[in-house]
Amino acid sequence: MATDVAARGLDIKNVEVLNYDFPNTVEDYIHRIGRSGRAGAQGCATTFFTIDDQKYAQGLVKILTTANQKVDQELQNIA
Numbered sequence: 394m395a396t397d398v399a400a401r402g403l404d405i406k407n408v409e410v411l412n413y414d415f416p417n418t419v420e421d422y423i424h425r426i427g428r429s430g431r432a433g434a435q436g437c438a439t440t441f442f443t444i445d446d447q448k449y450a451q452g453l454v455k456i457l458t459t460a461n462q463k464v465d466q467e468l469q470n471i472a
Contacts, residue, residue, distance in 0.1 A: 410438035419452035447471050 416422045426438035442453070450472035457464045 406434075407436075409436065410440075412438070412440035415440060415442055415446040415449055419449055419456060422449070422453065423456065442468065444471070 410426050412422075412425055416425055422440065426440070442449075450468060454464055454469060454472040
């Protein structure tokens with residue numbers, strides 16, 4: 394599980410990230426999921442996103458689109 398404490402500086406091979414809550418900023422989201430794919434490696438990160446997190450939806454859609462990730466239609470609707 395990733396937290397803001399684990400968001401920066403860790404370089405652990407073959408780690409998958411699971412965020413039970415969306416971070417306080419979109420930038421922290423990037424740092425949290427970055428633990429899953431370091432130095433060109435691909436990884437897997439899962440983040441729970443609820444209607445309470447809707448203020449982050451536009452920024453999250455922008456980041457996912459820029460990274461060529463699939464954006465769920467429901468998230469696009471919230472954004």
